[in-house]
Amino acid sequence: MKKVKSAINKQQSKVSTSRTLLLHDNAGPHKARATTQSLRELGIQVLPHPAYSPDLAPCNLCLFPILKDRLAGRKFDRIQDLAKAVNSELRTIPEEDYQGAFREWQIRLKHCIESHGEYFEGL
Template identity: 85%
Template sequence: MFEPHGPKRLSGIITGDETWFPFFIIPLKRLNRMWVDGQGDRPVVLRPGFQSQKRMFAIFFNYSGPIVFDILPQDTAMTATHYVPNVLSQVKSAINKQRLKVSTSRTLFLHDNAGPYKARATTQSLRELGIQVLPHPAYSPDLAPCDFWLFAILKDRLAGRRFDRIQDLAKAVNSELRTIPEEDYQGVLRKWQIRLKRCMHRESSRVF
């Protein structure tokens, strides 16, 4: 599909997901590594508690960069009721702005198989927009660009910073999101294509 003379282009893909951002992101374990002698004490590494304050963010991007930045209400996860009017409405606006570059008929939508994405309201809304949804294997975060790339970068950059208000957290997340170069967004979609090819190759070489 995405070969040089294929019918589709990576520039037509819109992909994204949602994730929790704590108001304090504990640095990764690798950042806490240090040498200690036989008499020294091991460093104390904090772990997030299950009651840690956090908010869910939905972020979607295309070949040029982020197009959806949505903050869910406090203590709520993603549902189709929120997804359609808040996330897909921003997707529709982005498509309308770039019609001269990529027609709606060439737009490809990539999200995982979570409940809100498979709900009737979601699938109906995508059909009305005329967007083709790319198939995504279940339980495959290694084939979801947000999971294997974007969210890790954002949380790594925010690690060690504490936020007291959702406005400050949202501003920081959005700021880091906007500093990622356009070529990085293009590069991760090419990496996604390479990952697909590797999965296809492994499947075709399996012995049954």
């Protein structure tokens, strides 16, 4: 967790915010006492996430489809090689695409709130 905080601090020095908000789903490791306690100690606020809303994961809106397309057909013998390829590809995605994914996430989040967490289609 100290590495996470260090990376966050490095990023915050580049942008005009001193507050860290984290969005992740309700997976067991994310909700574990050790994780939530460490995040609290680091001063990282976790945004609430509906119990089952996979369509609200920002990565699913932009990053995963791009990565899937760019890495299709490639084989990796080691997890380190895969991680290196993913990081390399993520660095080539324009900032506007990340911003677009965030805007799309906001739209989906609004629909989720308006539907009171019920399933919805068409976005």
